[in-house]
Amino acid sequence: xxxxxxxxxxxxxxxxxxGIEAPGILALTNALMPIGDCFVVAPSEEQSGASHAITxxxxxxxxxxxxxxxxxxxxxxxxxxxxxDCVKLAIDQFLPRKPDIVVSGINQGPNAAINTIYSGTVSAxxxxxxxxxxxxxxxxxxxxxxxxDASQEYIRRIVxxxxxxxxxxxxxxxxxxxxxxxxxxxxxxxxxxxESRWQESFEERIDPANRPYYWITGxxxxxxxxxxxxxxxxxxxxxxxxxxxxxxxxxxxxxxxKDLSF
Amino acid sequence: xxxxxxxxxxxxxxxxxxGIEAPGILALTNALMPIGDCFVVAPSEEQSGASHAITxxxxxxxxxxxxxxxxxxxxxxxxxxxxxDCVKLAIDQFLPRKPDIVVSGINQGPNAAINTIYSGTVSAxxxxxxxxxxxxxxxxxxxxxxxxDASQEYIRRIVxxxxxxxxxxxxxxxxxxxxxxxxxxxxxxxxxxxESRWQESFEERIDPANRPYYWITGxxxxxxxxxxxxxxxxxxxxxxxxxxxxxxxxxxxxxxxKDLSF
Numbered sequence: 166x167x168x169x170x171x172x173x174x175x176x177x178x179x180x181x182x183x184g185i186e187a188p189g190i191l192a193l194t195n196a197l198m199p200i201g202d203c204f205v206v207a208p209s210e211e212q213s214g215a216s217h218a219i220t221x222x223x224x225x226x227x228x229x230x231x232x233x234x235x236x237x238x239x240x241x242x243x244x245x246x247x248x249x250d251c252v253k254l255a256i257d258q259f260l261p262r263k264p265d266i267v268v269s270g271i272n273q274g275p276n277a278a279i280n281t282i283y284s285g286t287v288s289a290x291x292x293x294x295x296x297x298x299x300x301x302x303x304x305x306x307x308x309x310x311x312x313x314d315a316s317q318e319y320i321r322r323i324v325x326x327x328x329x330x331x332x333x334x335x336x337x338x339x340x341x342x343x344x345x346x347x348x349x350x351x352x353x354x355x356x357x358x359x360e361s362r363w364q365e366s367f368e369e370r371i372d373p374a375n376r377p378y379y380w381i382t383g384x385x386x387x388x389x390x391x392x393x394x395x396x397x398x399x400x401x402x403x404x405x406x407x408x409x410x411x412x413x414x415x416x417x418x419x420x421x422x423k424d425l426s427f
Numbered sequence: 428x429x430x431x432x433x434x435x436x437x438x439x440x441x442x443x444x445x446g447i448e449a450p451g452i453l454a455l456t457n458a459l460m461p462i463g464d465c466f467v468v469a470p471s472e473e474q475s476g477a478s479h480a481i482t483x484x485x486x487x488x489x490x491x492x493x494x495x496x497x498x499x500x501x502x503x504x505x506x507x508x509x510x511x512d513c514v515k516l517a518i519d520q521f522l523p524r525k526p527d528i529v530v531s532g533i534n535q536g537p538n539a540a541i542n543t544i545y546s547g548t549v550s551a552x553x554x555x556x557x558x559x560x561x562x563x564x565x566x567x568x569x570x571x572x573x574x575x576d577a578s579q580e581y582i583r584r585i586v587x588x589x590x591x592x593x594x595x596x597x598x599x600x601x602x603x604x605x606x607x608x609x610x611x612x613x614x615x616x617x618x619x620x621x622e623s624r625w626q627e628s629f630e631e632r633i634d635p636a637n638r639p640y641y642w643i644t645g646x647x648x649x650x651x652x653x654x655x656x657x658x659x660x661x662x663x664x665x666x667x668x669x670x671x672x673x674x675x676x677x678x679x680x681x682x683x684x685k686d687l688s689f
Contacts, residue, residue: 279557381482412619415598
């Protein structure tokens with residue numbers, strides 16, 4: 166396998182948004198240690214819903230960590246910051262060289278459809294892509310529990326393929342894994358992000374001092390009837406693989422906007 | 428002007444990421460009060476770089492505010508949360524009806540190119556679009572100070588045009604304003620988000636207890652030679668207007684990914 170420093174062992178940066186102690190990041194690291202040198206830089210606390218936030222107004226703290234797993238010693242850094250902070254800091258400060266790939270996950274919960282936008286796990290990989298490094302985000306279609314190890318072979322295959330065939334600059338893969346046993350995963354489908362929204366209905370509560378506070382809740386609404394979406398693939402038992410790019414431009418709208426007289 | 432409740436005065440939700448006391452949000456509200464009923468729901472503290480983050484792990488606090496300005500009384504809610512929290516809460520809890528438009532800004536600093544992705548100001552408008560409401564983000568091309576009032580006429584014209592011609596569901600406008608006097612603004616150009624990145628170089632400092640901490644710094648790198656980008660328009664003295672949509676899919680990559688054998 167060719168790597169950016171010409172050695173046989175690729176350097177893999179591993180991050181997530183569920184925090185450095187989450188089961189998903191351990192499963193991802195375990196899956197990838199046989200094929201590369203994994204360096205984990207992840208948030209010290211859960212950062213679900215952090216999206217592409219960065220820490221600007223106060224400094225970020227970081228602490229070296231090292232722990233033994235069933236497949237070997239994991240080295241890394243625990244960061245009191247967002248997933249994007251982790252990737253930026255890792256590449257600028259902590260890694261011995263530019264990594265061959267940035268992987269993020271395995272997220273607890275799907276990051277398909279509009280969840281792509283809110284997800285810190287996707288954004289960790291997105292930041293890798295912005296910095297010109299191939300990147301893949303992995304998420305499991307289970308909001309609680311689930312089998313993080315069933316997709317090990319697929320994860321290794323995807324990461325090996327991407328290292329051998331680097332993605333174009335700025336592109337990353339957003340991979341969502343159905344929560345079924347290994348033999349029931351049908352394979353991989355290339356998909357697009359489904360149109361959808363969370364329809365919010367906040368829960369207002371009153372504290373003992375009689376002041377209100379609000380918990381976010383909500384209902385997921387699929388607005389997309391297409392057959393080629395991440396949601397459809399996942400529901401049918403496929404791994405969905407959506408190529409992403411950090412470009413929100415609605416290119417198809419440019420002409421009609423020019424026609425409007427502002 | 429037609430509005431969603433059939434009255435003459437449109438309901439305008441105003442938010443930002445610089446915080447409810449920032450000069451930009453006051454300028455934006457002042458600019459729009461002559462053409463609609465403005466309701467301000469914005470973060471109690473600066474949220475620059477908050478991107479599309481939402482608050483999930485702890486509840487959000489909110490406090491009604493009311494203040495007098497040169498053009499009238501402003502009513503609103505100060506929210507201890509992110510810009511996206513503000514828009515979600517406003518629509519679910521605080522507004523008397525669905526707003527005719529969500530506006531965000533005026534941001535201190537440009538939200539062109541890759542800044543689009545990190546910006547909480549853009550994300551406040553993006554959340555409006557996700558919820559099916561026309562939305563516009565405004566940012567001033569000045570990292571400090573600058574003239575927030577020079578673009579008043581343009582802001583009114585853009586907002587009036589969008590209310591009269593609602594954007595397709597999911598689409599918002601990302602408007603960046605050059606920091607020049609009103610008569611030197613050349614007009615409006617429809618643009619796309621330029622490819623770019625922040626090349627980080629964190630500053631490591633050591634605290635009195637001998638522990639390291641990191642401040643984010645960085646250098647902006649334009650990777651785009653196109654003539655139709657937001658960066659080019661701004662640099663030439665035009666207001667850049669980029670249509671956005673909450674879809675990160677790299678549609679042009681789908682076929683080549685299918686050809687790779689994973």
